[in-house]
Amino acid sequence: MKVLLIGSNGQLGWELLRTCPAGITLMSCDFPKIDLCSTGSIQACIEKTHPDWIINAAGYTAVDRAEVETDLAYRINYEAVEEIAKLAEKQKARLVHISTDFIFSGENFKPYLPEDIPCPESVYGRSKLKGEQAVAKILKEKAFIIRTAWLYSSHGNNFVKTMLRLMAEKESLNVIDEQIGTPTWAYGLARAIWTGVQKNISGTFHWTDAGVASWYDFAVAIQEEGIELGLLDTAIPVLPVRTDRFPTPAKRPMYSVLDKTVTWEALGVVPVHWRKQLRAMLGEL
Numbered sequence: 418m419k420v421l422l423i424g425s426n427g428q429l430g431w432e433l434l435r436t437c438p439a440g441i442t443l444m445s446c447d448f449p450k451i452d453l454c455s456t457g458s459i460q461a462c463i464e465k466t467h468p469d470w471i472i473n474a475a476g477y478t479a480v481d482r483a484e485v486e487t488d489l490a491y492r493i494n495y496e497a498v499e500e501i502a503k504l505a506e507k508q509k510a511r512l513v514h515i516s517t518d519f520i521f522s523g524e525n526f527k528p529y530l531p532e533d534i535p536c537p538e539s540v541y542g543r544s545k546l547k548g549e550q551a552v553a554k555i556l557k558e559k560a561f562i563i564r565t566a567w568l569y570s571s572h573g574n575n576f577v578k579t580m581l582r583l584m585a586e587k588e589s590l591n592v593i594d595e596q597i598g599t600p601t602w603a604y605g606l607a608r609a610i611w612t613g614v615q616k617n618i619s620g621t622f623h624w625t626d627a628g629v630a631s632w633y634d635f636a637v638a639i640q641e642e643g644i645e646l647g648l649l650d651t652a653i654p655v656l657p658v659r660t661d662r663f664p665t666p667a668k669r670p671m672y673s674v675l676d677k678t679v680t681w682e683a684l685g686v687v688p689v690h691w692r693k694q695l696r697a698m699l700g701e702l
Contacts (some may be wrong), residue, residue, distance in 0.1 A: 419444065420614065421468035421510075423451060423501070424475025428570035429515065432607035433474060438615065444468065447475070453497035454489075463504045470614055471505050472513040473498060476545070480519070483540040484666040490544045498548035502555040511559045511617070512552060513610055518566035518598060520546040523670025530676045531564070531621045539667040553621065561613050562621040563606075563680075566673055567635075570603035571701040576632075580639045581702075584649055594633035594657035598673040599625040602694035612684045622683065623675035626691035633657040635691075642696050 418441050424430045425445035437443045444466050452458040453475060463471065476494055477483060483490035498514065505512045519542035520535040537543045552560045569575035583590055601624070609624050630638070636655050643649040660669070681688055 418442065418470065418614075419466065419468045420470045420472060421463065421466045422446070422472045422474060423462070424473065427474060428568055428573040428575065428603045429474045429606060431572040432570055432603040433472060433610065436604065436607045436611060438611050441611075441614075453493045456500055459497060459500050460504060463501070463508060463510075467508060468510050470511045470513065471501060472610065472614075473501055474515055476515065477541070480539060480541045480669075481666045483544065487540050490540050491547070494541070494544035495547035495551065499551040499555070502552045502560070505559070506555055511561065511614075511619075512556055513561045513563065513614065514549060514552045516549040516562055516564040517542065517545045518564060518670060518673035518675055520549070520564065521670055521673060523596075523672050526672050528674045528676035529623070531623055531679060538670075541667060549621070558619045560620075561618050563610065563613070563624050564621070564675060565601050565606055565624050566598050566675060567600045567625065568603050568606070569600060569698065571698055572603075576635065577639055577695070577698065580636050581643055581648055584640055584643065584653055584655075587653060589654040589656060590636065591656050591658045591662060592633045592636040593660050593663060594631045595660045596669055596671055596673075597629060597631050598670075599627070599629055599675065600635055600691040600695060601625040602691075602698050604698065605689065605694055609680070609684055609686065612686065616684065618683055622680040623677050624680055625675055625677065626694045627677070627688035628690045628692065629674055630691060631657075638692055638695055639699075642692075642699050646696075646699050646702075648699060648702060
């Protein structure tokens with residue numbers, strides 16, 4: 418099986434590279450080898466490789482900047498994705514597309530099912546929704562769409578690494594406790610994607626680690642685990658605060674817990690709690 422990975426330099430791309438199963442020929446590309454703002458660049462990359470599967474792990478993820486760079490966000494998260502889907506159809510390839518919890522408003526206050534009606538409230542969320550809708554429309558049963566949230570890894574920049582740095586520098590730290598979701602170790606997501614590829618899964622699915630947390634809960638766990646593993650020397654006060662203490666251009670979902678029941682059953686995997694996954698990732702650091 419030949420698989421083309423688009424977006425190999427990001428957190429998820431890096432994890433997909435290191436978890437690639439035996440028997441798969443993995444070809445990877447990222448900017449500048451592929452430019453998602455260039456139709457010709459996308460076409461050349463896909464037509465040159467003739468993949469059986471394409472995994473699109475690339476995306477415009479600067480949530481706040483998207484409110485200003487609207488055209489760029491839509492170009493990468495929607496128009497480029499639509500072009501990738503059309504080329505996949507032409508090549509008779511299947512496509513894994515990564516989407517986000519931001520397609521939901523966050524006002525459900527119970528875990529979102531894959532079939533729940535999206536209602537994004539940011540440019541980032543709307544652009545990602547348009548992208549996944551294009552994939553589903555064009556490829557139908559050859560599309561494997563997987564929504565995720567709160568992604569982190571030992572590779573790249575993320576909330577976990579930021580918290581470790583700030584906890585080493587500051588005397589105290591304020592973290593929002595009103596926004597609720599679930600952290601996701603990119604390593605676990607990568608393995609789930611490979612399982613789906615090997616099983617020829619199609620449809621729209623959700624993936625995060627198991628359990629629920631606020632950003633405050635997540636930060637407290639990072640400090641506790643960081644001290645236990647010797648990544649931090651001493652504990653500092655971590656204080657829960659309201660969302661309005663940190664105003665942002667883009668509105669965040671207040672509750673974006675994703676229901677993964679169907680995904681766990683389809684992939685045949687046992688869910689792992691986010692705290693256990695956090696400990697494993699910090700062990701790599």
